Amino acid sequence: MDTSKYEDLFISESEEYIEQISSALLDLEKNSESTESVNVIFRAMHTLKGMAASMGYIEISQIAHGLEDVMDMIRGGTLQLSNELTDLLLKGNDYIDALVHKKNIDPGVIKSFRHVLESIKAGSKAFENTEQSKTANPAAPKIDPENSFTIEVIFSDDVMLKSARAFVVVKAAKDRGVFAKTEPDMDAVMREEFDKSFLLCLTSGDSANSLVEEIKKIPEIKDAILRKTEKKDETQEEKSGQRKDIKVSLERLDNLQNYASELVIARGRLQQIAYSTQNEELINALNSTSKIITNIQDEVMKIRMVPVWQIFDRYPRYIRDLSNKLNKKIDFIVKGRDIELDRALLNALADPLLHLLRNSIDHGIERSEERRAKRKKETGTIVLEAKRLKNAIIIEVSDDGKGLDTERILKKALERGLISEEHAKNLTQTDIFHFITQSGFSTKDEVSDVSGRGVGVDAVKSVLKQMGGSFEISSEKDRGTTFTLKVPLTLAIIKTLQVNVGSEVYIIPLTHIIETIDIKDEEIQSIMGREVFILRDQLIPIIRVSDIYKVKMNEKKTDYSIVLVEVDDSQYGILVDEFVEQSEVVVKSLRGMLSGIQGLAGVTILNNGMPSFIVDVPGLLQMAKVG
Amino acid sequence: MAIRQIVVFFLENKRYGVEIENINDIYEKMDAVRVPNSDDFIDGIINLRGDVVTLVNLKKRLRIDRSKQEENIIICEMNKDKFGLTVDAIDGIIRLEKNENETQTDSGFIKGFIEKNGKQIIIIDLKRILTKN
Amino acid sequence: MSTRVLIVDDAIFMRRMIADILKKEGFEICGEAGTGAQAVTMFRETQPDLVTMDIIMPDMSGIDAVREIIKEYPNAKILMVSAMGQQSLVVEAIQAGAKDFVVKPFQPSRVLESVGRILNMK
Numbered sequence: 001m002d003t004s005k006y007e008d009l010f011i012s013e014s015e016e017y018i019e020q021i022s023s024a025l026l027d028l029e030k031n032s033e034s035t036e037s038v039n040v041i042f043r044a045m046h047t048l049k050g051m052a053a054s055m056g057y058i059e060i061s062q063i064a065h066g067l068e069d070v071m072d073m074i075r076g077g078t079l080q081l082s083n084e085l086t087d088l089l090l091k092g093n094d095y096i097d098a099l100v101h102k103k104n105i106d107p108g109v110i111k112s113f114r115h116v117l118e119s120i121k122a123g124s125k126a127f128e129n130t131e132q133s134k135t136a137n138p139a140a141p142k143i144d145p146e147n148s149f150t151i152e153v154i155f156s157d158d159v160m161l162k163s164a165r166a167f168v169v170v171k172a173a174k175d176r177g178v179f180a181k182t183e184p185d186m187d188a189v190m191r192e193e194f195d196k197s198f199l200l201c202l203t204s205g206d207s208a209n210s211l212v213e214e215i216k217k218i219p220e221i222k223d224a225i226l227r228k229t230e231k232k233d234e235t236q237e238e239k240s241g242q243r244k245d246i247k248v249s250l251e252r253l254d255n256l257q258n259y260a261s262e263l264v265i266a267r268g269r270l271q272q273i274a275y276s277t278q279n280e281e282l283i284n285a286l287n288s289t290s291k292i293i294t295n296i297q298d299e300v301m302k303i304r305m306v307p308v309w310q311i312f313d314r315y316p317r318y319i320r321d322l323s324n325k326l327n328k329k330i331d332f333i334v335k336g337r338d339i340e341l342d343r344a345l346l347n348a349l350a351d352p353l354l355h356l357l358r359n360s361i362d363h364g365i366e367r368s369e370e371r372r373a374k375r376k377k378e379t380g381t382i383v384l385e386a387k388r389l390k391n392a393i394i395i396e397v398s399d400d401g402k403g404l405d406t407e408r409i410l411k412k413a414l415e416r417g418l419i420s421e422e423h424a425k426n427l428t429q430t431d432i433f434h435f436i437t438q439s440g441f442s443t444k445d446e447v448s449d450v451s452g453r454g455v456g457v458d459a460v461k462s463v464l465k466q467m468g469g470s471f472e473i474s475s476e477k478d479r480g481t482t483f484t485l486k487v488p489l490t491l492a493i494i495k496t497l498q499v500n501v502g503s504e505v506y507i508i509p510l511t512h513i514i515e516t517i518d519i520k521d522e523e524i525q526s527i528m529g530r531e532v533f534i535l536r537d538q539l540i541p542i543i544r545v546s547d548i549y550k551v552k553m554n555e556k557k558t559d560y561s562i563v564l565v566e567v568d569d570s571q572y573g574i575l576v577d578e579f580v581e582q583s584e585v586v587v588k589s590l591r592g593m594l595s596g597i598q599g600l601a602g603v604t605i606l607n608n609g610m611p612s613f614i615v616d617v618p619g620l621l622q623m624a625k626v627g
Numbered sequence: 628m629a630i631r632q633i634v635v636f637f638l639e640n641k642r643y644g645v646e647i648e649n650i651n652d653i654y655e656k657m658d659a660v661r662v663p664n665s666d667d668f669i670d671g672i673i674n675l676r677g678d679v680v681t682l683v684n685l686k687k688r689l690r691i692d693r694s695k696q697e698e699n700i701i702i703c704e705m706n707k708d709k710f711g712l713t714v715d716a717i718d719g720i721i722r723l724e725k726n727e728n729e730t731q732t733d734s735g736f737i738k739g740f741i742e743k744n745g746k747q748i749i750i751i752d753l754k755r756i757l758t759k760n
Numbered sequence: 761m762s763t764r765v766l767i768v769d770d771a772i773f774m775r776r777m778i779a780d781i782l783k784k785e786g787f788e789i790c791g792e793a794g795t796g797a798q799a800v801t802m803f804r805e806t807q808p809d810l811v812t813m814d815i816i817m818p819d820m821s822g823i824d825a826v827r828e829i830i831k832e833y834p835n836a837k838i839l840m841v842s843a844m845g846q847q848s849l850v851v852e853a854i855q856a857g858a859k860d861f862v863v864k865p866f867q868p869s870r871v872l873e874s875v876g877r878i879l880n881m882k
Contacts, residue, residue: 006777013773039818046816047771050843050864054777065844160863161842164850168861171854190851217880219860219873262677504661549663592708593681593759594672597665603672603679611660611672611679 003055010055014100017044021093025086032081041089042071048096059110060099066117067092079120088116149205149226150183151212154197156222163190165220166198172214178202196222250343253304260293260300261586267293268583268607304344308386308395309337311350315357315384322358328365329379336386341393345467345487349395352460356397356483357382359457364401364481374478376400392469392511393489398482404475406432430568433473434622437461460485465601469511470618472568486511496585496614497563498606499576502551505612507585507604508574512565512617516579521558524575533562533573540564543624544575545615548599567618574620583607587614599623633741635718635748638686639695642718644741644748651709652702653717666759670713675702682711688756689736705757712756721748763879764790766808768799768825769841770817774864778812778841781868782875796820800828803836810875811838813858815849823853830857837878841866 003010021044024037031037045068052060067089073079095113098105153169155162166182166189173179182189183199200215202208208226215224267290274282312334323330341349365380372378380401387394406429413419413435419427436457460483461471469488475481488494488511495510523533524542531542542562546553562573585604590597601616633644634653659671659682668687673680680702686693697713704710721743730740738752765787769775772794779789790806793799797820803811811829815822822840829836840853840861850861859878862871 006773009773009776013771017771043770043816043818046843047774050814051771051773053843053865054774056865160844161847161850161861163847164842164854164861167851167854190847192847217877219862219870219877551663588679592706592710593669593683593757594662594665596759597662599664600662605674605677605679609674610658611674613660613663 006055010051011100014048014051014096017048018093018097018100020044022090025090025093028081029086035075038071038074038081042068042075045071057099059107060096062114063092063095063099063110063117066114066121069121070117073121085120092117149202149208151200151202151208151215152197152223152225152227153200153215153221154223154225156220157196159220162194163192165218166190168218169200169215169221172218173200173202173211176207176211178204178207178211248303253300254344257300257304260297263293264297264584264586271607301342304342305340306343306346307338307340308346309334311346311353312337312384312386314350315354318354319357319361319382322361323365326361327367328361329368330361330365331379331381333381333383334385335383336388339386339388339393341386341487342489348463348467349485349487352463352485353384353395353397355457355460357384359483360397360399360401360481364399364403366402370402376478393487395485395487396482397485398480400480403477403479403481404433404436404473406477409433409435429475430473430570431625433475436473437471465616465619470567474569494585494587494614495582496604497582498580498612499545499561499563500578500580501545501549501576502553504549504551505580505606505610506545506549506576507612507614508563508565508617509601509614510582512567514564514566514571517562517564517573519560519562519573519575521556521560524560531575535564535571535573538571540571540573541624542573542575543621545620546575548620548623565617565621567621572621572624574615574617585614631723633721633723633748633750634701635721636699636701636714637716637718638689638714639691639693642746642748643685643714644721644750645701645703645712645753646750647720649703649705649753650701651704654700654702654711656696656698656700656713670697670711673700673711675709675711678709680709680711682713683756685712685714685751685756689751703753703757705753710757762786762788763809764788764806766791766793766799766802766806766811768793768796768811768817768822769814770794771814774814774841778871781871784868785872787875796822796825796828799825803829803833807833809837810879811836812841812871813838813853815840815842815846815853823849823856826853826856826858837881839871839874839878 021041024040024044027034027037028041045064049061049064049068052058052064070079070085070089074081074085079085092113095105095110153166155165159165170179170182170186170189180201180203183201184194188194189198202211212224212226215221267286270286271290274286316332316334319330319332360382365382366374366376368378371380377400380399382399383396385394385396385398387396409432410424410427413432414421414424418435418438437460438458464471464485464487467487470486472484472486473481474484488509496507497510497513497516499506499508517535519533524531525533527539531544532539533542534540545551557577561576561578563576563579565572565574585606587602587604589595589602590600594600594603599616599619600613601619602614603611604614606612632647634647634650635642635644637643654675657673659673661671662669662681668684670682670684670687673682682700684697685691686697695715697715699714699717700711701714701717702709702711723741723743731738736752736755738750741748741750763786765782767775767778767782767789769778769792775792775794779792783789787810790808791802793802795817799811799813799822800820813822813826820828826838826840829838834857836857838853838858840850840858841864842850842853842861843864853861859881860874862874
């Protein structure tokens with residue numbers, strides 16, 4: 001729809017609402033009890049949301065939506081109005097004002113603002129859920145098992161307000177006096193706990209056919225299919241519950257995923273051919289096929305997702321036992337247990353996490369006497385937390401123990417000849433922590449039966465490297481240690497940037513990339529024998545992929561591209577010849593003779609059929625430092 | 628059951644052989660992608676119908692001086708991983724009775740020698756060749 | 761005779777948009793209201809064939825307006841126009857007697873589809 005002719009009206013009317021909101025907010029500051037002011041703001045936000053959405057101004061609509069929800073919570077009494085909250089509302093109103101007048105606001109600012117609103121909402125959601133579970137199930141209506149009918153109601157893909165739409169359908173049945181129940185039950189339907197269809201069970205088949213016809217006419221309903229209810233063993237049904245789940249072996253799931261991944265590769269190849277031959281018919285056909293492939297891929301991924309508590313919940317007991325055994329007092333806190341992760345990834349993380357937790361109990365947390373002497377809380381705390389980022393999941397194991405002993409690690413590294421005395425002086429803390437991730441490195445003088453054996457920190461790191469993730473350590477003496485595991489959302493397919501170096505092609509996972517920058521040869525400076533460049537008043541070390549991977553470089557170039565990455569809170573510029581494109585690639589792990597090659601995380605097959613290596617960014621940086 | 632089949636190929640004019648059980652296929656030489664910082668005998672990786680296959684240059688692996696170009700790739704499978712052995716040329720397949728004419732040795736990558744129709748064939752130990760040092 | 765529609769929304773902007781969509785298809789806009797209370801009054805005055813009703817408005821909500829109107833005119837044909845995220849209110853409005861709903865931002869075709877369906881109801 002062409003919305004441009006409404007532009008002026010939109011702006012002038014939005015201005016009125018923005019004005020209403022700010023004056024109501026001022027009233028609220030004077031009189032925080034004023035329900036009328038709250039209502040005015042709520043309504044104005046709501047109206048702005050609808051207007052902006054109709055104009056296609058998604059950002060405004062989203063902010064207004066967030067603020068409307070906050071106002072709704074204040075109206076409902078689940079949220080208390082505070083000075084901070086008023087400030088937040090004023091700020092939000094200002095953002096809307098600016099956006100309405102087409103002023104540029106940093107998208108990051110808007111994003112973080114919306115995050116704040118989300119977290120406010122999440123904070124008070126907790127009540128609602130407990131409230132909801134209290135509502136009693138209404139008695140199930142009686143269905144004549146011999147003579148009952150069911151209509152499968154299928155929604156169209158673009159259905160909005162699914163629950164309300166479902167209600168329109170149910171009402172049609174109710175108006176005819178034939179409504180029995182829905183499957184899933186009505187509460188679940190209203191909570192939208194169904195995908196694209198639900199079942200409408202009727203008490204009789206009297207007017208079933210005409211009802212089906214009526215339902216088919218309801219907007220956003222794709223189809224309605226009448227069928228006689230199969231006679232079911234009632235007790236059986238009770239036992240199996242109402243969800244229609246089946247068990248699928250993991251192997252089959254893996255196969256399915258592999259095929260889906262192959263399909264993604266094949267699609268890429270086809271697209272390349274289609275575009276290079278400019279065959280429009282083929283391109284169109286491919287575009288629709290492409291959507292289906294993406295859907296399949298998404299579904300397969302979703303099937304594989306499981307909440308982290310499936311692993312996290314194993315640990316508390318283990319920790320209690322172990323802390324008792326070692327005579328340490330420990331509070332174990334788990335956060336973000338509902339965050340979902342690919343099943344295979346989660347399983348692969350189970351042992352590494354256990355190892356890190358053991359490490360924290362054994363080496364991290366001090367005994368009570370020692371803690372008392374340090375004036376710390378007698379009981380130590382270990383936190384296991386999962387957090388979601390855009391392209392990755394973060395899992396952190398942190399303790400408030402004694403921290404890593406840098407001197408001891410350094411001594412050991414010298415003993416083992418991992419570095420020279422001279423080199424040792426220039427190491428940063430992070431560099432030193434890195435030693436414990438090298439294979440066979442253990443600082444405990446005698447191997448304890450708790451954490452000295454089995455998987456080591458080095459194994460944790462290599463598991464993550466294989467996944468295309470990373471492993472970081474931060475630690476402060478007597479304050480504690482935090483292990484941070486950055487894991488891609490799903491195992492097999494990752495988002496990457498493809499780059500050219502000489503005549504070779506490499507793939508860099510987006511997980512580590514902050515931004516990409518074009519750079520001229522003369523901008524590269526040399527300080528103390530290291531190449532650097534200046535970005536926003538900061539010196540950024542340059543790492544040439546061609547040096548580390550020993551790529552044959554034919555000619556000297558004047559223009560390069562820099563991939564700015566962040567690892568261990570430091571930024572580095574990875575220097576390549578040029579960027580090719582961003583793409584999703586299917587990761588294949590390095591096996592056999594390729595396993596353990598430093599600086600490579602995996603391999604994939606490009607659209608042109610050639611294999612290409614996926615860069616292990618932390619590994620690459622490590623090689624650059626040593627080399 | 629007592630029959631063995633050996634795929635015979637040339638490395639610098641000498642005949643070498645490997646048992647056919649481990650062989651999947653034989654290809655003409657193709658472009659490979661270099662593996663950075665790998666062992667020198669790795670010739671690169673290729674895409675074989677969706678599988679990433681590592682090419683092992685047999686002459687480099689056996690430390691044989693190279694004057695001829697490798698023209699063939701023998702695809703073999705070991706522990707579910709596929710490898711490609713790059714060799715000069717393929718001679719053919721010979722059939723022999725179990726242990727017929729074979730001199731057993733146990734020196735590095737060589738498993739033994741076979742005399743057949745007046746030709747001497749050096750049997751290589753694929754497992755050792757394809758295991759990282 | 762053309763079909764007469766009463767448009768109820770607190771935003772002039774939204775009223776204009778809906779009116780344009782309907783006028784283009786030959787509907788007659790017999791009135792516009794900006795609050796629930798106004799809607800009830802105007803319904804009595806104009807006796808429209810169809811009402812498009814916003815939900816959240818000052819003075820009297822769209823749902824209360826639906827209740828008032830249906831109480832007096834049980835056969836009134838009312839189409840709710842709602843923004844995203846108001847499922848429960850939409851359900852309440854349907855329970856109160858509204859015939860259907862559309863969600864902002866809407867496609868003109870979506871509005872016309874619902875309007876057509878409602879007008880064909882007995």
